[in-house]
Every structure is written in structure tokens, then in C-alpha cells.
Amino acid sequence: MLVTLEGLDGSGKTTVWERLRSDDMVPDETVFTREPTDTWYGDAVQRSIDDDDADSLAELFLYTADHAAHLSNTVRPALEENRLVVSDRYSDSRYAYQGATLADSEMLDDPLSYVREVHAPWTRPPDRTVYLDLDPETAAKRSGATNKFETADYLATVRDNYERLIEADPERFVRVDATADPDTVYERVRDAIV
Ligand SMILES: Nc1ncnc2c1ncn2[C@@H]1O[C@H](COP(=O)(O)OP(=O)(O)OP(=O)(O)O)[C@@H](O)[C@H]1O
Numbered sequence: 001m002l003v004t005l006e007g008l009d010g011s012g013k014t015t016v017w018e019r020l021r022s023d024d025m026v027p028d029e030t031v032f033t034r035e036p037t038d039t040w041y042g043d044a045v046q047r048s049i050d051d052d053d054a055d056s057l058a059e060l061f062l063y064t065a066d067h068a069a070h071l072s073n074t075v076r077p078a079l080e081e082n083r084l085v086v087s088d089r090y091s092d093s094r095y096a097y098q099g100a101t102l103a104d105s106e107m108l109d110d111p112l113s114y115v116r117e118v119h120a121p122w123t124r125p126p127d128r129t130v131y132l133d134l135d136p137e138t139a140a141k142r143s144g145a146t147n148k149f150e151t152a153d154y155l156a157t158v159r160d161n162y163e164r165l166i167e168a169d170p171e172r173f174v175r176v177d178a179t180a181d182p183d184t185v186y187e188r189v190r191d192a193i194v
């Protein structure tokens with residue numbers, strides 16, 4: 001089973017993901033992974049994140065290349081062995097974030113749909129997605145505005161995109177209030193996974 005953790009920057013995904021790794025209730029053979037990945041593809045993505053002037057379309061395809069390699073090298077092999085896979089960010093991050101980054105593009109009427117169409121023929125959708133729901137102002141504050149994505153204005157568009165994704169696929173998503181205290185958030189996420 002493939003479970004993904006999604007939400008705005010600062011919503012607490014990595015905090016939960018780290019804690020799940022040492023939880024006895026989570027199966028030992030679980031694969032914990034993330035996007036951007038810790039590979040040279042992920043390094044290329046990181047360079048783009050750090051470049052305020054990166055071309056938005058080129059950036060989409062860097063993230064997408066990282067996703068393709070992540071699927072073939074990590075996610076699909078683990079699923080073939082019937083292991084639980086927990087990914088800190090995955091394809092919905094691309095739909096929500098690059099959907100927002102490309103919002104001003106004159107070439108695309110509906111960037112979110114375009115990004116989904118690019119992935120559709122080959123990606124592997126998650127079986128369950130835990131969405132850590134947080135308002136953009138708190139998200140920007142918590143994340144410390146360390147990269148170009150972490151502003152309340154931009155994150156408001158990203159949040160609208162996540163809402164569109166949830167509306168289109170309500171069965172897959174479990175919404176968790178990320179303003180709750182860390183222990184409560186953690187227990188709600190764990191309950192949604194095991
Ligand atoms: N439930 C919570 N309440 C208050 N603060 C929290 C909570 N969960 C995490 N934090 C704090 O918010 C900050 C961001 O958390 P974390 O790195 O886990 O978020 P993230 O969603 O992984 O962010 P990013 O996508 O930017 O990597 C950290 O300082 C963390 O300690």
C-alpha cells in the first residue's frame with residue numbers, strides 16, 4: 001500500500017514522518033521515502049528550488065523526472081514486495097505547487113489539469129493520502145520562509161489546488177487539522193495509516 005503525506009510547507013509532514021519511523025505500531029518492513037528524493041535527480045530539483053528565477057515549466061519537468069526515477073527505483077519495487085510505502089510528499093505536491101507556479105502561464109488554461117495529464121499515463125496514484133490542513137499564514141510562519149514557495153500568498157493558491165484535488169478524489173484523502181498539538185496530529189495520522 002502506498003500512503004502519502006501532503007500539505008503546505010510547515011504543516012508538519014516531516015515531523016510526523018520521522019516519528020512514524022520509530023513507531024512499533026508501524027510494520028518493520030515499511031519503506032519511508034520522500035520527494036524531492038535524496039538522489040541526483042532530487043539535487044537538481046533542489047537547485048531549482050534555490051533559484052528564484054528558475055523557469056516554471058523547466059522546474060515542473062525536473063520534479064517530474066525525480067518522480068519518475070522515484071517510482072521505478074523505490075516505490076514500485078517496494079510495492080511489488082507488498083511493503084507499506086510512506087512518502088513525505090508525492091505527486092499531489094506537483095499538482096498543487098506547480099499548478100500554482102504555472103497559474104500565470106499564458107500557454108495553459110488550467111495548469112493543475114495539465115500537470116495531472118503529464119503524469120497520468122505512467123504515475124502510480126497513492127492508495128491513501130493524509131492531508132495536513134493548515135492556513136497559509138501559519139504555514140509561512142512555521143516554515144520560516146526559507147524558499148520562494150513559502151509565502152502566504154503563494155501558499156493560498158497551493159491550498160486552493162489541494163482543495164480541488166480532494167474534491168475530485170474524496171475517498172483517497174484523509175484530512176487532519178494541522179493546527180492541533182503535535183501529539184494529536186501524530187495520532188490522527190497514524191490512525192489513518194495502520
Ligand atoms: N502540530 C504542530 N503544531 C505546531 N508546530 C508544529 C506542529 N507540527 C510541526 N510543527 C513545527 O512546524 C515546523 C515545520 O514542521 P515540519 O518540518 O514537520 O513541516 P513540513 O510540512 O515537513 O514542512 P516542509 O514541507 O516545509 O518541509 C517545525 O518547526 C515543527 O516543529
Ligand SMILES: Cc1cn([C@H]2C[C@H](O)[C@@H](COP(=O)(O)O)O2)c(=O)[nH]c1=O
Binds near residue numbers: 063091095098147
Ligand atoms: C515534491 C514537491 C515539492 N515542492 C516544493 C514544496 C517545498 O517548498 C519544496 C521542498 O519540499 P520539502 O517538503 O520542504 O522538502 O518543494 C514542489 O513545489 N513540488 C513538488 O512536486
